Amino acid sequence: MPMHPQILRDFDPHCVQDEPPACQTQCPLHLDARGLAGLMAEGKLKEARKIIDRYLPLNGLTAYLCEGPCGRHCRRSELDQGVDVPLLERVCVAQTQAARLMPLPRSGQAVAVFGAGLSSLTLAWELGKKGHQVTIYHTGPAGGRLVGHPGLPAQAWLETLEWLDKLRVVFEEVAFSPAALAEARAGSQSVYLGFDDPALTPELLGLSAAEAEVSPVSLLTSQDKILAAPFHPGPPRFVDELAAGKRAAGSIDRLLQGVSPEVARVAEETYPSRLYTSLADIPVKSTQPPADPWVPTLAEAQAEAQRCLPCQCLECVKQCVYLQHYLTFPKKAAREIFNNISTALGNRTSNILALSCAECGLCREICPGQADTGQFVHQARQEMVYGRHMPISAHEFALEDMAFINSPEFSFFRHQPGRETSAYLFFPGCQLPASLPVATESVYSHLQNHLEGGVGFALACCGAPARWAARPKLTTRMVETVRGLWASAGQPRVILACASCAVFFQAELPEIPVETLWNVLAALPRPAGAAAGEVLAIHDPCAARHDQATQASVRELAQKISQPLEELHFSGQLARCCGYGGLAAAANPALGAQFAQKRLGDTDKPLLAYCIMCRDRLRREGRPTVHLLDLMFPGQPPAEAAQRPAPGLSDRQEGRRRFRDNLLKKLWGEEPPLATEMENIIINIPEEVAARLETRRILRSDIQRVLLDARERGPIFSHPGSGRQLAGLRPRQVTYWVEYSLCPDGSYDIHDAYCHRMVVPGIPGEGRDSVSVAEGFNPEGGRA
Amino acid sequence: MTLATNQLPEIDVEGWVCRKCGQPLKVSLVAVTYMGSSFEVELPGCPNCGFTFIPPVLADGKMLEVEKMLEDK
Ligand code: SF4
Ligand code: SF4
Ligand code: SF4
Ligand SMILES: [Zn+2]
Numbered sequence: 025m026p027m028h029p030q031i032l033r034d035f036d037p038h039c040v041q042d043e044p045p046a047c048q049t050q051c052p053l054h055l056d057a058r059g060l061a062g063l064m065a066e067g068k069l070k071e072a073r074k075i076i077d078r079y080l081p082l083n084g085l086t087a088y089l090c091e092g093p094c095g096r097h098c099r100r101s102e103l104d105q106g107v108d109v110p111l112l113e114r115v116c117v118a119q120t121q122a123a124r125l126m127p128l129p130r131s132g133q134a135v136a137v138f139g140a141g142l143s144s145l146t147l148a149w150e151l152g153k154k155g156h157q158v159t160i161y162h163t164g165p166a167g168g169r170l171v172g173h174p175g176l177p178a179q180a181w182l183e184t185l186e187w188l189d190k191l192r193v194v195f196e197e198v199a200f201s202p203a204a205l206a207e208a209r210a211g212s213q214s215v216y217l218g219f220d221d222p223a224l225t226p227e228l229l230g231l232s233a234a235e236a237e238v239s240p241v242s243l244l245t246s247q248d249k250i251l252a253a254p255f256h257p258g259p260p261r262f263v264d265e266l267a268a269g270k271r272a273a274g275s276i277d278r279l280l281q282g283v284s285p286e287v288a289r290v291a292e293e294t295y296p297s298r299l300y301t302s303l304a305d306i307p308v309k310s311t312q313p314p315a316d317p318w319v320p321t322l323a324e325a326q327a328e329a330q331r332c333l334p335c336q337c338l339e340c341v342k343q344c345v346y347l348q349h350y351l352t353f354p355k356k357a358a359r360e361i362f363n364n365i366s367t368a369l370g371n372r373t374s375n376i377l378a379l380s381c382a383e384c385g386l387c388r389e390i391c392p393g394q395a396d397t398g399q400f401v402h403q404a405r406q407e408m409v410y411g412r413h414m415p416i417s418a419h420e421f422a423l424e425d426m427a428f429i430n431s432p433e434f435s436f437f438r439h440q441p442g443r444e445t446s447a448y449l450f451f452p453g454c455q456l457p458a459s460l461p462v463a464t465e466s467v468y469s470h471l472q473n474h475l476e477g478g479v480g481f482a483l484a485c486c487g488a489p490a491r492w493a494a495r496p497k498l499t500t501r502m503v504e505t506v507r508g509l510w511a512s513a514g515q516p517r518v519i520l521a522c523a524s525c526a527v528f529f530q531a532e533l534p535e536i537p538v539e540t541l542w543n544v545l546a547a548l549p550r551p552a553g554a555a556a557g558e559v560l561a562i563h564d565p566c567a568a569r570h571d572q573a574t575q576a577s578v579r580e581l582a583q584k585i586s587q588p589l590e591e592l593h594f595s596g597q598l599a600r601c602c603g604y605g606g607l608a609a610a611a612n613p614a615l616g617a618q619f620a621q622k623r624l625g626d627t628d629k630p631l632l633a634y635c636i637m638c639r640d641r642l643r644r645e646g647r648p649t650v651h652l653l654d655l656m657f658p659g660q661p662p663a664e665a666a667q668r669p670a671p672g673l674s675d676r677q678e679g680r681r682r683f684r685d686n687l688l689k690k691l692w693g694e695e696p697p698l699a700t701e702m703e704n705i706i707i708n709i710p711e712e713v714a715a716r717l718e719t720r721r722i723l724r725s726d727i728q729r730v731l732l733d734a735r736e737r738g739p740i741f742s743h744p745g746s747g748r749q750l751a752g753l754r755p756r757q758v759t760y761w762v763e764y765s766l767c768p769d770g771s772y773d774i775h776d777a778y779c780h781r782m783v784v785p786g787i788p789g790e791g792r793d794s795v796s797v798a799e800g801f802n803p804e805g806g807r808a
Numbered sequence: 809m810t811l812a813t814n815q816l817p818e819i820d821v822e823g824w825v826c827r828k829c830g831q832p833l834k835v836s837l838v839a840v841t842y843m844g845s846s847f848e849v850e851l852p853g854c855p856n857c858g859f860t861f862i863p864p865v866l867a868d869g870k871m872l873e874v875e876k877m878l879e880d881k
Contacts, residue, residue, distance in 0.1 A: 375880050415879035720868070740859045742827045750824070752862070761862060778864040780871045782842040784851065786859035 027365040027407040031400070032358060038395035039355035045335035046297040047109060050097035052267035053086070054291065055079040057094055057109045061332035064112045064325055073120040076113060081146045081266055084117030085184045088176045088318075089142070089262035093294075099301050099335050105311045107332050114318075115325035117180075127191055128155035133280050136161065136208035138200065138229065139221030141168025142262055143253045145188065146269025147216055147276075152191025154277060161198045161208065168221035169260065175318045202230030209249060214276045217245075217252035220265045242275040242285035243268065251275060300392040301335040340387035340397070343594070345618040346380055346608065347387075347397075354387065354397040361404045365411060378404045379418050380615050383492065383606030384566040389597055398606065405494035416757070417781060418611035419493040421721045424756075425677070426485045427498070429454045430505040434684065435484040437509040440472050441691045447477025449513045451506075452541075453522035454485035456636045456653075458680035459671050464521075465687060466551075466657035467541070471519065474548045480513040481691075482506075483684055486525040487532065492607040503532050510536055519544050523567035523574070523635050524605075540568075542634060545656070546577035546584075555655055556587040557662030561627040563592070563642065563649075564599040565635035572596070578634050578652060587655055592626045600626070602641040609641070613719075620645040630666050640670035672714070674724040702732045706771035707764075713774055722760065722777050729755055730762045731772055737788060748775060754789030757781060819852055819863055826854035833861055843878040 047057035056075050063072040080086040090110045098106030133156045137144045140162035148158040165171055170181070198204050200223070209215050217236065218224060226236035236245060236252050243251045253268045271292060275285035309331050314320035340354060341347040350357065357377060364374035383398035408414040428434060439446050450468055457464045471479045487502025510518065510533075520526045521541040529538050562582070568574050575596050582589050594600045600623045603609045609616025620641045623631075630648040632655075633639040642649040648666035655662055671679060685696035705728045709717070717723075734751035741750040752761045759782075763775045783791070821833040833852040838860055840849050853860040862871070 415876075417875065417879060739827050741824050741833070741854075741861060743823050744825065745823045749827070750861070752859075759862070761864075761867070776864055778862075778867040780862060780867040781875050782840050782871055784840050784860040784862060785838050786853065786857065 027362050027404065027411075029362075031403050031407075032362045035358050035395065035400045036355060038391065038393040039337075039353065039358070040298045040300055040393050041337045041353045042355055043297060043299040045299050045301070046097040046099060047094040047107070047335075049291075049297040050294045051094045051109075052263050052294055053079055053081075053090075053270065055094075055109070055113075057107070057112075058332060058334045060109070060112055060116070061107060061329040062334060064116060064329035065332065067322070067326060069116055069120050069322075072112075072116045074123070076116055077123045080113070081149050081270055082184055083122040083149075083187055084113075085176075085180055086262075086266055087113035087117045088180060089170070089173070090266070091261050091263055093261070093263060097297075099303065099333060100331060103303055103306060104308050108311060108328050111314065111317075111320050112325050112329050115320050115322055118319070119322065125153070125187060125190055127153050130157070130192075131155040131280070133157065134159070134212040135276060136212040136215045137218060138162075138205070138208070138215070139168065139218030139224035139253075140166035140195065141218045141221035141224075141253075142170060142265035143220045143269035143272070144168070144216065144218035145184070146266050147218070147273045148188060148193045148269075149191065150270060150273035151276060152188065152193050156276075156280070157192065157194075159194045159196055159208075159212075161196050161200075161204065162221065163197065163200060163223045166195055168218070168223070169262070169265075177318075200224055200228035205229045205231075213249070214279060215250045216272050216276070217250065218269075219253045219255065220260060220268070239286065241289055243272045244275060244285060297335075299335055300337045300339065301333060302337075302339060306333060337392065339392065340390050340395070343390060343600075343622075344387055345622050346382065346615060349380070349615055349618065350377055352377075354391075354395050354400075357397065358400050361401065365404060365407050365413075375408070375413075375415055376418075376612060378408060379415075379611035380608055381606055382566070382601040382603060382608040382616075382619060384599075384601030385569060386566065386594075386598065386600060389569065401606070402492075402494060406496075409494050409496070414494070419489070419495075419607050420757070421673075422489045422607055422610045423493060423495070423498060426454070426487065426489045426502065429483075429485040429680070430487070430502055434681075435482070435505060435509065436684070436688070437480060437482045437512050438688075438692055439480045439513070440478040443478040445478055446480030446513045446516045448475055448479040449482055449510060449516045449518045450479050450541075451482050451484070451486075451518050451520055451525065453520070453525045453636075454483075454680070455640075455676070456521050457483060457683040458676040459636045459640055460651055460653055461679055461683035461686070462659040463651070463653035463657045464683065465690075466659075467521075467545075467653055470548070470551055470657070471544070475544075479519070480516065481687070482509045482513065483687075484509055486520075486522070486528040488524045488528045489607060489610075491528060491532065492605070499532065506533060507536075522637075523565040523571065524637075526571065526574075527567045540571065540574045540577070542574050542577040542581060542652070546580045550584050551656050553658060554585040555658045555662055556582075556585050557650075557655070557666070559588045559590055559629055560632035560650065561590040561592055561629040562595060563602075563623065563631045563633045563638055564595045565633070565638050566599045566601040566605050567635070569597050569599045581652065581656065582632070585655055587632070589632065590627060590629050594623075594626060602635075602638040604637040604641055616641075617645060643668070644670040672718050673721060674717070677723060677725065702728045705731050706769075707731070707774050708767070708771055709774045713776060717777060720778060722779055726755075726760050726779075727762050727774060727777050729753065730760050730777075731764065733788065734762075740786070752787045754783070754787050754791045756789075757791060759784070759787050759789070819861075819866065821852045821861060821863075824852075824861065826857055826859060828859075829854065829856045831856050842875060845878055 045058050060072050060075045092110040094109050095106030100106050135156050135158045137160045140160050151158050238245050238252050238254050245252050251272045256264050278285040314324040360374050361378045381401040385398045388396040452464050490498040490502050517537045519541050520538050601619050603616035603619030624647050631642050634652040639649050639651040650666045654665040688694040730751050730753045733753045739749035739751040748765050750763050758779045760779045762777045764772045825832050831854055834855045835850050835852050837848045838851050851860050
C-alpha cells in the first residue's frame with residue numbers, strides 16, 4: 025500500500041534546506057553561484073566551467089559584463105561583504121575552454137532581431153543553438169553598449185562573434201525604419217526589438233511608447249509577433265540585458281512550439297530566497313580586491329570563493345544524531361521514507377530510517393519552518409503498520425514487556441490502605457518502580473501523608489510504547505487497561521511521574537484529569553530526609569519540552585532541597601532526547617546510545633534527571649546521574665546514587681515484579697503468589713554471558729522457560745565429553761537456545777543463550793504470543 | 809532466496825549428539841522459513857529425530873542478517 029502523498033506534500037514546504045540560496049534567486053540568470061564557489065574554492069576549474077556554460081549565455085562573455093547584483097543579497101554581506109561572484113566567473117572563463125557548441129539541426133524557422141545590443145546577442149545565441157535562423161539588423165558597429173567596454177578583452181569579443189557565426193547568426197546593417205520592420209515582420213516568425221542598443225528607439229521603427237510596452241512575463245508587445253526589451257528605470261545594467269535576451273528567447277521558442285509564452289514560467293524572476301542560513305559563529309573574512317580587477321589570479325579567485333559560507337540550513341541536523349547518522353536532512357529523509365513505503369516490489373531498505381527517529385520534536389523547535397520530522401516519521405510508521413510491512417522485531421521486545429505489565433495478572437489498583445475511596449491516583453508508570461523501587465514507595469507514602477482524601481495506587485504502563493510503535497489496536501488495548509484502573513479508583517485526579525505518560529494521557533486519555541508528580545510535590549512540604557550534593561546539570565526529558573509548569577516545579581524542588589543546578593542551553597523547550605523516545609533505542613540500539621552521548625557532550629557535570637529512562641540511559645553511557653527522587657527520598661548518598669548502574673532488561677523486569685509483591689504485602693497485607701516452578705529454577709550466569717544476553721535481549725526468565733521445558737521434555741542435544749546440554753524452545757516468535765550444565769545442587773550453569781526468529785525444523789514450542797495474536801502477526805514470523 | 813552453504817560459518821558440532829537417540833549430528837538440507845519465505849539450507853541436526861542444531865555464531869550472524877533482509881522486503 026503506498027503512503028498517502030498528501031502527508032509528504034504537507035511536510036515538504038516546511039523544510040527549506042534544498043531551496044536555492046540568495047545569490048541564485050537574486051541572480052537574473054539564476055546562476056548556481058554556490059556551486060561555482062564550491063568548485064572554484066577547490067580549484068576545480070573544469071567542473072566550475074560547466075556551471076558557467078549551463079547558466080550564462082554567450083560562452084563566458086557574461087563574466088566580463090555582469091554587475092554582480094547577487095553580491096548585495098549574498099548572506100555574507102550581512103557580516104562583511106558579499107562574495108564577488110563575477111570575479112570567480114572571470115578567472116574561470118579566462119582559464120578554461122568553453123564546452124563545444126552543438127547546435128540542433130536547422131528548424132527552418134526565421135527570427136528577426138533589431139539592434140545589436142547585449143540582449144539581441146543573447147537571444148541570437150539561445151535561438152541559434154536551437155537551430156533557428158536569426159538575423160540581426162543593426163546600424164553601426166554591433167555590440168551596443170559593449171563597444172569600448174574597458175573590461176572586455178578584445179579576444180573574448182572576437183570569439184563571441186565567431187561563436188555566433190557558427191550558430192549561423194547573420195548580421196545585416198540597415199537603416200532603422202517602419203518599412204524595415206514591416207519587411208522583417210513579413211519574412212519571419214517572430215521579431216525582437218533590442219532597445220538596449222542605444223542606436224535603436226521605438227520612434228525610428230514607427231512605434232509609440234505604448235506599442236513598445238511589453239508583458240513582463242513574455243516580453244511580447246501588443247503588436248503581433250513582436251517582442252521587445254523591457255525598459256528598466258535607472259542606469260542600464262548588462263545583467264538585465266542578458267536576462268531580457270534569455271527571456272525573449274524562451275518566449276519565441278514557446279511560440280514556435282505552439283506553447284503559451286505567458287504561463288508556467290517558473291522562477292525566472294528574481295525573488296528572495298527561502299533558504300535559512302544561520303550566521304552564528306561565522307568569522308568575519310573581508311574580501312581582498314584583486315591587484316588587477318580585470319585580470320584576477322586563480323589564487324585571488326580561490327580566496328574569494330572560500331568566503332562563500334556556503335549557505336545552507338541544516339539547523340536541526342546540527343543537533344540530531346539520527347539525521348547526522350543517516351547523512352540526511354528532513355526533506356530528503358521524508359522523501360526516502362515515503363518512497364520506501366510506496367515501493368511495490370523489492371527491498372524496503374529504509375525501514376530502519378523510519379524506525380530510528382526518536383520522535384522527540386527537537387527539530388521542530390529549532391527549524392525556521394517548524395518542520396515536524398518526528399510527526400512525519402510517526403505518520404510514516406502508521407502507514408507501515410496499515411500497509412503490513414512494519415518489521416516486528418524492531419519493537420516486539422518493548423511491546424511484549426508492555427503487554428505483560430498491563431496484563432490482569434500483573435497490573436493492579438488499590439485504594440490507599442484503610443480507605444474506600446481515592447481523591448488521587450498515583451500512577452508511577454512502568455519504569456520508575458522497576459528501576460527505583462524504594463524511592464517510588466517513599467514518594468507514595470509522602471503523597472499519602474500530605475494529600476487529603478486518599479491516594480490510590482496503580483501499577484501499569486500507560487501504553488506509550490504502543491503509540492510509538494504506531495500499533496493502533498495495541499494502543500487501544502493499553503488505553504482500556506488504564507481507563508479501567510482509573511474507573512475502579514473512582515475516576516480521581518491522576519498523578520503522573522513520567523513525562524511520556526503525561527504526553528500519552530493528554531493524547532489518548534484526554535478525559536482523565538492529570539497532574540505531574542513534580543507539580544504536586546512542589547506544593548507539599550520538603551521531605552524530611554532530602555539530601556543535596558554537588559552541582560548537577562539538569563536534564564529535562566524531551567517529552568516535557570512543552571510543560572513549562574513542570575520544568576519550573578522541578579527547579580523549585582531542587583532549590584527547596586538546596587541542590588545547586590547548572591542550566592544547559594538545550595533544555596526546557598529545547599530538551600534533548602536520551603534515545604528512548606519513539607522506541608529509537610529499541611529499533612536501533614547503537615544510535616540510541618548516540619542520543620545519550622550527544623547529551624553528555626553538553627556538559628561534564630553529573631546530571632539530574634526527572635525521567636527514570638533518561639536517568640538510566642545517561643548513566644549507562646557513563647555519566648553519574650541522579651533522579652530527582654534519589655535526592656528527595658534518598659536510599660543512599662547522592663554521590664553513590666549517581667553511580668548506581670543502570671539496570672539491565674532482566675533487572676528491570678524482576679525489579680518491577682519484586683516492587684509489586686513487596687508493596688502489595690507491605691501496604692495491603694497481600695501474600696505474593698507462590699513462586700512458580702519456573703521462577704524457582706536457579707541459574708548461574710557469568711558476567712560476560714550476561715552482557716551478551718543484554719544485547720540479544722534475552723531475559724533470565726526466557727532462560728528459565730527453556731530450562732523448565734527441558735526438564736519435562738529433556739534437552740535436544742548433549743555433549744557427553746563436557747557434560748553440557750543444549751535445550752531449544754520456541755515459546756513465541758523467537759527460538760531460544762540455552763547451553764548449560766546441571767550442577768549437583770540442582771541449579772544450572774549457563775554457558776550461553778542465544779536466539780533467532782527464523783523457524784528451523786524440530787524445535788518445540790507454540791511460536792506465538794499475546795501481542796502477535798492481538799496484532800495479527802503471522803506465527804511463522806510474519807509481519808503486521 | 810539463497811543461503812548458500814559456502815557463506816555459512818564453519819559450524820563446529822564436534823562431540824554433540826542427539827540426546828534422544830545418541831546419534832552424532834549430520835549435515836543435511838533442511839527447510840527454513842521466515843516472513844512467508846521458505847528456503848533450503850544445509851544445517852547440522854539429528855538424522856533420525858529431525859532436530860536442527862543452531863550454534864550462536866549462526867544465530868547472531870547469518871541468520872540475523874537474513875531475518876533483517878526479509879523483514880525489509
Ligand atoms: S531546520 Fe532542518 S527541517 Fe528545518 S529547514 Fe533547516 S534543514 Fe530543513
Ligand atoms: S554566501 Fe555563498 S551561497 Fe550564500 S549567498 Fe553568498 S555566494 Fe551565495
Ligand atoms: S530524532 Fe528528534 S530531532 Fe531528530 S529528526 Fe527525529 S524528532 Fe527530529
Ligand atoms: Zn535423534
